[in-house]
Amino acid sequence: xxxxxxxxxxxxxxxxxxxxxxxxxxxxxxxxxxxxxxxxxxxxxxxxxxxxxxxxxxxxxxxxxxxxxxxxxxxxxxxxxxxxxxxxxxxxxxxxxxxxxxxxxxxxxxxxxxxxxxxxxxxxxxxxxxxxxxxxxxxxxxxxxxxxxxxxxxxxxxxxxxxxxxxxxxxxxxxxxxxxxxxxxxxxxxxxxxxxxxxxxxxxxxxxxxxxxxxxxxxxxxxxxxxxxxxxxxxxxxxxxxxxxxxxxxxxxxxxxxxxxxxxxxxxxxxxxxxxxxxxxxxxxxxxxxxxx
Amino acid sequence: xxxxxxxxxxxxxxxxxxxxxxxxxxxxxxxxxxxxxxxxxxxxxxxxxxxxxxxxxxxxxxxxxxxxxxxxxxxxxxxxxxxxxxxxxxxxxxxxxxxxxxxxxxxxxxxxxxxxxxxxxxxxxxxxxxxxxxxxxxxxxxxxxxxxxxxxxxxxxxxxxxxxxxxxxxxxxxxxxxxxxxxxxxxxxxxxxxxxxxxxxxxxxxxxxxxxxxxxxxxxxxxxxxxxxxxxxxxxxxxxxxxxxxxxxxxxxxxxxxxxxxxxxxxxxxxxxxxxxxxxxx
Numbered sequence: 001x002x003x004x005x006x007x008x009x010x011x012x013x014x015x016x017x018x019x020x021x022x023x024x025x026x027x028x029x030x031x032x033x034x035x036x037x038x039x040x041x042x043x044x045x046x047x048x049x050x051x052x053x054x055x056x057x058x059x060x061x062x063x064x065x066x067x068x069x070x071x072x073x074x075x076x077x078x079x080x081x082x083x084x085x086x087x088x089x090x091x092x093x094x095x096x097x098x099x100x101x102x103x104x105x106x107x108x109x110x111x112x113x114x115x116x117x118x119x120x121x122x123x124x125x126x127x128x129x130x131x132x133x134x135x136x137x138x139x140x141x142x143x144x145x146x147x148x149x150x151x152x153x154x155x156x157x158x159x160x161x162x163x164x165x166x167x168x169x170x171x172x173x174x175x176x177x178x179x180x181x182x183x184x185x186x187x188x189x190x191x192x193x194x195x196x197x198x199x200x201x202x203x204x205x206x207x208x209x210x211x212x213x214x215x216x217x218x219x220x221x222x223x224x225x226x227x228x229x230x231x232x233x234x235x236x237x238x239x240x241x242x243x244x245x246x247x248x249x250x251x252x253x254x255x256x257x258x259x260x261x262x263x264x265x266x267x268x269x270x271x272x273x274x275x276x277x278x279x280x281x282x283x284x285x286x287x288x289x290x291x292x293x
Numbered sequence: 294x295x296x297x298x299x300x301x302x303x304x305x306x307x308x309x310x311x312x313x314x315x316x317x318x319x320x321x322x323x324x325x326x327x328x329x330x331x332x333x334x335x336x337x338x339x340x341x342x343x344x345x346x347x348x349x350x351x352x353x354x355x356x357x358x359x360x361x362x363x364x365x366x367x368x369x370x371x372x373x374x375x376x377x378x379x380x381x382x383x384x385x386x387x388x389x390x391x392x393x394x395x396x397x398x399x400x401x402x403x404x405x406x407x408x409x410x411x412x413x414x415x416x417x418x419x420x421x422x423x424x425x426x427x428x429x430x431x432x433x434x435x436x437x438x439x440x441x442x443x444x445x446x447x448x449x450x451x452x453x454x455x456x457x458x459x460x461x462x463x464x465x466x467x468x469x470x471x472x473x474x475x476x477x478x479x480x481x482x483x484x485x486x487x488x489x490x491x492x493x494x495x496x497x498x499x500x501x502x503x504x505x506x507x508x509x510x511x512x513x514x515x516x517x518x519x520x521x522x523x524x525x526x527x528x529x530x531x532x533x534x535x536x537x538x539x540x541x542x543x544x545x546x547x548x549x550x551x552x553x554x555x556x557x558x559x560x561x562x563x564x565x566x567x568x569x570x571x572x573x574x575x
Contacts, residue, residue, distance in 0.1 A: 003461070005468040006400050007478040016395035017407050019388040023448035027426060028414045034425035092312045095305040102306075108560055109313040115555035117507035117525045120548050123532070124319040127326070127541060135322060138338040166316065174567055192296055227420045231509035235529055249420045256424040257514070265424055272421040280416050 032273065038266035057267035066243055067251070067268070073157075074247040078225035080161045085168040085221050086214065092169070093176035094202065107177070114170040118163075119231030125163040126236045149237065153244030156237045160245050163236065164229045172217050179213040180206060219283045226275065248272060320552075327351070327546035334541045350546040359543045363530035365519035367547050370527040374506055375554070377442050377523060381508075382501030384447035386494055393456035394482055398468065415450045419511055427514050437518040446511060452497060455572060459493050460486065496569030499562050503555045524551040 042053045061067045096106050113121070128136045131148040140147045149155040183206060191201045230249050233239060239246035239254060246254070252272060256265030322341070326334055329344040354367040395401075396408050419426060426445060435441030463486065471481040512523045522530065528551060531544045559566050 003397055003465060003468070005465045005472065007398050007468075007472070007481070009399065009478060010401075012478060013395040013399035013401045013404070016391040020392040020411060020448055020453065021407060023388065023444060024410060024414055027429065027445040027448060028417050028422075029410075031422040031425035031429055032417050034428065035422050038425065088312075092309065095308045095312075098305045099302065099309065102309075106309045106313060108563065110309075110316060111563070111566075112556050112559055113316060114566075115503055115507075115559040116552050117509060117555075119509045119525050119529055120551055123528055123544065123548060124323055127545070128319055128322060133335055133337055133339065133541070135339050135341070166319070169316065171570065174570060178567075178571060198298065198301055227418055230420060231507075231525075234509070234513070235532070252421070253423055253510070257427075262424065269421050269423065269425075273417065276418060276421060277416045 035266045035269040035273070038262050039270045041263050041266075043262045053263070057263045058271075061264065061267055061271070066246075069243050070246050070248055070251045073243065073245065074226065077157065077161065077164075077229075077245070077247055078222045080157075081164045081168065081225040081229070082218055082221035084161065084165045085172055086217055088165065089169045089172035090176050090210075090214075093173050093180055094206070096173075096177055097180040110173050111170040113167050116167055117231060118167060118228055119235040121163045121167040122160070122232040122235035125159060125166065129159050149241075151241055153241050156241055156244050160229070160232050160237060163232045164225060167232075168221060168224055172221070175213055175217055176210065179210045183209050216283070219279060223276075223279055226272075226279075248275075323545045323548055326541055327549050329542055331540055331542050346542065350542050351550070354543050354546045354550070358527070359531045359540045361531075361538070361540055362533040363519060363522065363527055365522055365527060365530075367524065367527060367550060369520060370522050370524040371550060371554075373439075373442075373521060374523045374525070374551070376439055377508065377512075378502050378505035378554070380439065380443040381446050381505035382498045384443060385449055385452050385501055386497060388447060389449065389452035390456050390487070390490065390494075391482075393453050393460060394486060396453075397457055397460040398478065398481075411448075411450050411453050413450075414448060419445070423510070423514065430515055436515050437521045441515050442508075442512055442521070442523075443505075446505070446508065452501075455493060455497060456490065459490060463489060492568075493572065495562070495565045496572055498569075499558055499566045500569040502558055506555045527551075 039057055040052060040054055041050045042056065043050045092110060096103055096110070099106070116124075128134050129147065129149060131137060131150055134147075137147045147155060149159045187205055187209075188201060191205055196204065226247070227249050229247070230253065233245055233247060233250045234253075237245040239250050248268065249272065252265055252268045255261045255268065259265075322339075325341060325343050326339065327350055328347040329340070330346050333340060333344055356366055356368065358364045358366055392407075392411065396404060430436060430441045430445065433441075435444070467485055468481060471485060476484070507525060508523065509525055509529075512521075512526050513529070516522055516526060519530075524547065528544060528547050531547065532539050
């Protein structure tokens with residue numbers, strides 16, 4: 001799509017795009033190129049000498065048990081976050097689409113967690129689930145559950161999943177609600193006249209018609225779980241206990257900033273870039289085709 | 294509503310109420326904890342009705358921070374967060390609106406190349422280029438400065454796209470009329486394009502205000518000086534040890550202060566917020 005009417009100037013358009021391009025080059029392309037460059041290098045322990053080692057950093061990574069483990073943890077984490085985030089918000093949106101009274105109030109009450117920073121979401125839930133003083137921990141103890149996410153890896157994973165899902169529900173909810181409200185009422189009415197009950201109407205009409213929204217949210221939620229949950233992890237488990245919640249992006253940060261392993265961390269960055277590119281391509285392919293069932 | 298099923302309506306309300314309460318529960322506990330003394334919080338189980346330390350706790354964090362962790366006053370962190378949360382959306386809009394205008398309303402060599410350059414940044418979130426970006430900031434002497442905290446985050450493909458998309462919907466007749474009347478491109482931009490873009494700017498502002506306020510990884514990397522901490526970073530710095538060693542009453546008061554501004558923006562500007570979310574993801 002192009003404009004039919006355009007202005008003419010030899011210099012003005014360049015001046016107008018210059019600020020954005022300058023920032024893009026200095027803070028996006030240059031660092032990304034550096035990440036690629038560092039990923040081929042090995043630095044000695046004091047950062048005095050660097051040596052070009054080709055793909056050795058990558059080869060090393062794929063033999064590194066911790067790194068492969070981090071892939072598994074990330075896959076598990078993003079699958080859980082995406083599944084529960086989508087399922088819970090779809091349920092809430094379906095209910096909110098049904099009720100007439102108080103719909104606006106429910107919407108307001110359900111969307112505010114979007115405004116909470118991931119790190120704060122982590123702190124809030126970590127406090128509720130704190131091993132010695134947490135109020136949820138207390139209730140769980142009453143039920144005979146021995147809760148301590150500081151030492152139990154599965155419980156640590158559960159904690160970060162809960163905090164991440166809690167924050168993401170509002171976003172998914174809004175998109176599902178918008179999707180449900182755009183379904184023509186005549187379809188629903190026709191099905192109702194033909195005797196289809198609410199559950200059947202949901203699964204045969206609403207759910208298939210929502211498939212583009214669901215697919216879109218799936219990609220967005222996976223991206224969210226991969227990158228934006230850094231704050232949740234850093235404010236709560238910091239990747240622990242052991243490697244239980246050490247997702248890829250946290251490992252890049254930990255290896256690069258805390259452990260000062262420049263080459264290894266950069267190689268991980270490069271792999272992450274490929275993952276982002278793949279996810280972006282999937283998302284844009286989808287937007288072009290507007291997947292309909 | 295296609296049929297009357299009273300039980301299903303009751304069920305719907307029940308699910309929504311349980312959902313809203315579950316979602317609000319952490320917030321409520323946080324608020325209660327911010328009104329108690331530390332001793333009261335340490336008593337298991339913690340009481341679930343507000344105590345009388347509200348003013349004491351909030352005064353303490355606003356003026357002096359915590360005693361065991363970061364001692365920076367939260368009031369200065371709130372100022373930092375506010376500066377960042379205003380500069381990022383305003384800067385982002387300023388640079389993207391003009392670059393989108395150039396790409397839509399001019400034909401010039403390298404136009405598509407520039408467009409793709411901006412587009413590609415979608416694939417390079419700060420999380421994947423942590424260390425090199427940090428180095429660039431350090432080399433430019435921008436550590437612990439507002440410029441360092443904001444400038445790298447104001448380039449964004451999404452805002453440019455949004456404006457481009459919107460400009461494509463402005464009728465060509467307007468540009469034609471402007472040209473016939475002898476208006477310069479910038480005159481057309483100021484008098485026609487910008488006023489038409491108000492709605493989209495309001496929506497973008499809400500989303501980007503929240504984005505800026507909630508920044509975490511970036512300020513964590515480039516602020517070492519307490520006076521440059523943002524509120525979100527401040528909370529993290531107040532947590533120093535295992536769960537019983539922290540001054541939870543103060544941490545929770547800070548958490549409430551950190552959540553309040555973006556939550557208010559979302560609730561009060563709900564219309565723009567929803568529009569912004571849905572539009573930016575198109």
